[in-house]
Amino acid sequence: MSLDRKLGQVLSRFEEIESLLSSGKLASDEFTKLSREYAELTPFAELIGKYRKAQAEYADLETMMKDPKADKEMRALAEEEFYRLKEELPQMQKDIQVALLPKDAADAKNAILEIRAGTGGDEAALFAGDLFNMYKRYAADHGWKVEVLELSENDLGGIKQLVAEVSGREVFARLKYESGVHRVQRVPATEASGRIHTSAATVAVLPEAEDVDVDINEATDLRIDVMRSGGAGGQHVNKTESAVRITHLPSGIVVVQQNEKSQHKNKAKAMKILRAKLYELERERLASERSADRKEQVGSGDRSERIRTYNFPQGRVTDHRINLTLYKLDRVISGECLDEVIDPLIADDHASKLTEMSW
Secondary structure, three states: OOHHHHHHHHHHHHHHHHHHHOOOOOOHHHHHHHHHHHHHHHHHHHHHHHHHHHHHHHHHHHHHHHOOOOOHHHHHHHHHHHHHHHHHHHHHHHHHHHHOOOOOOOOOOOEEEEEEEOOOHHHHHHHHHHHHHHHHHHHHHOOOEEEEEEEEEOOOOOEEEEEEEEEOOOHHHHHHHHOEEEEEEEOOOOOOOOOOEEEEEEEEEEEOOOOOOOOOOHHHHEEEEEEOOOOOOHHHHHHOOOEEEEEEOOOOEEEEEOOOOOHHHHHHHHHHHHHHHHHHHHHHHHOHHHOOOHHHHHOOOOOOOOOEEEEOOOOEEEEOOOOEEEOOHHHHHOOOOOHHHHHHHHHHHHHHHHHHOOO
């Protein structure tokens, strides 16, 4: 379908909804539904209107430039404006094409963030902790909230495994590009000889599912076991069966929660994580670009696998998916400049999708 035909369809639908909403003949539920669609189409319609106005102005200026009767000074002004529009129109067209790309329904959702230490022992766990601190700072800068759902630390305060909920506006839309193996090259704090080590941690970002997103029959689909919590906790842990293990029988997914003293709270957190994992499985099944299973997405945590490398001796961060290198590692790992990595990833994703579209 040509771009002009697509734009015509969008404007036609926009005008149709506008007419229906102003008719006063809609039932309440239909009015609400159409109002939502109208709000979604409004920015597209404005972009299209601006683009078409610029196209018409461009054509008028071209005619004026070719008119031998036109005033010389006016022709000069027209030529200046003509070349300005000639430069701006391709970008306006690209902006419209990006706006019209099929939206990922999960982009507006909160996210479940999982970080696990991979190859590298204690240093990998310390690096996993650094990654979590990076995401916490990044979340704070974007006005998002981070709640730890599950945490397992080593003796040095590093993170062996962490699951957190990140909530806010369009969290998944930005954090989804963080899924994969992150590799670090540096001299560990535990290294006496000063040798550079390479370690890894895996990150998985799943869209948080709501009740309406995933259909779970607790009576037939789940096996729920309660047990005493492990690890530190004193007498309370020894005497209270507050830990919860939920097994989703159809998929085999197992989620364990024991951080809370309340069995009810542990079950609620476990269900939140389970729903997110089941929702992501369904998304992978339906979407061809995300058809690889989750194990392939995050890899095994081996040193040779990576989406990004953090090289401390060189002060460099390299994202291997788009061959992007930034020499500001300290500001990226602090979360301050993480957008300078994520924004190019989003742009590359848009470019890839645009090449698949036939306008």
